[in-house]
Amino acid sequence: MNTLSILSLNEIPKVGLRIIEKVLSTTQISDLQSPSDLIEILKKANAKYKNNNKSYMPDIEEVKVALEKAHNIINCSRLKNIQIISIKDANYPKYLLQIPDHPVLLHVLGNADALNRECIAIVGTRKPTDYGFSMAKKLGSLFAKNGYVVVSGLAEGIDTAAHLGALDAGGLTIAVVAHGLDTIYPQSNKMLADEIIKNKGAIVSEYPVGTEIKRSYFVKRDRIQSGLSLGVFVVETGKEGGTMHTANFCKKQNRILIVLQHSASGNMQLMSDNTSKIIFKEDNDAVLVINAMNSIKKELLNRINKESSIHSNKKEKCPAKTINSAQMVLNL
Structure with a gap:
């Protein structure tokens, strides 16, 4: 079809x-x-x-x-040079397809190939401390240097820092937004959106051109950020808001949750609950993150290949190449 x-x-x-x-x-x-x-x-x-x-x-x-x-x-x-990708297209993001409520269609500005790369979502509050902003930027740079596409939501604050960090490192970054791609929100990040596309990243939405922002769309957007990614890194957040939604989607989708050791109320709540997560305390913890995401990648690819073998006798299995944590760039 x-x-x-x-x-x-x-x-x-x-x-x-x-x-x-x-x-x-x-x-x-x-x-x-x-x-x-x-x-x-x-x-x-x-x-x-x-x-x-x-x-x-x-x-x-x-x-x-x-x-x-x-x-x-x-x-x-x-x-407007917006690509429309459906769940029947070969280039639909393979990891996103594994979540139960995946979007039927994606609208993409920029490099759609980035959606099928190994991604990590870096998320947090719109009003971070100086430390939170600085860490988000450094983490965006760190994971970009190590071959990951950095996913975030183009919001002010932590999202902006994560995107900037990836760009500063010469890496790719994806912004998942909650409106049609004929506009950019917030307008203060229009220049950042242009830089993301210029540097072979992408702006992505499940909503077609002409769709205006609704509050509920932000929550739905959050499941895509985690669904595209092998892990979600919470840098700084309160107990309520979009970051906590993304963290909850991450758990439901069986992706790796990483929480920066931080005194913010949301971080404290996530660190203290009984669910599985990595608490990021120091630079070397990046090795734990990479190893955990490699394990998730193998699980997802095994599931994808198993489903592919059921539906088709002619297929190419997804390669299980992993990023070698021993060769990581750890200098923040």
Whole structure:
């Protein structure tokens, strides 16, 4: 099924990930010519799952509107050099696909290949201490020097520092945002966003062009930051807010949680709970982080290859190359 079909389905009210994945498992249709084609796709899916009494069938007018929106999104995205990647595309981020609530579509400005590199998310408060900002920048640089793409949310504070650190080291960084890519939020980071793209990084959103910010979108965005990454590094945070959401998603997604030893209330809470994590106290703890992320990578790749072997007899297994912690650059 092509991107237009998936985008059209995604624009129909009440059609979410569950319905779209049901459709994708029941049809091989690659071309969408009319609203009636989309109706037929949904009918085929509902026929296969006829015992599901909650199946939803939109009317023809809803489908017409959705198809028109999808065409407009595609045309506008092309004009703005925004790539649209669906879960059926080979370059959909392999680790993100492993989370249960992965986005059906991703909208990408810049280097989409960066999404399939080994990533670490570095997150924290918008109003850090000088120490927190300095550490986030140093950590962004450290992990970039050691081959990791640094993921954050383009917010002021810790996010900004992490992105800057990666850029200063000549590395790649990805900003995951909670709005359409025809705008940048906050505007104070417009220049930073431009630098990220200029240096072969990417700005990513699950929302199409024209989508304005909503508070709930930030929470949904946080699952993507952790889902793209092998680990989430919490630098400085309070007990509430987006950083804690990202940390919780990290745990649910079985990624490595790393917490900087810091007196901030959120850091103290994360360090004291009974869940598995690495408490980062000194530079050499970076070796522990790398080793833990290598282990997570192997687990994820084994799962990916196992799923691939079930669905296809012809496949190339994902390489299990790991970063050698013995050769890490540890100078902060």
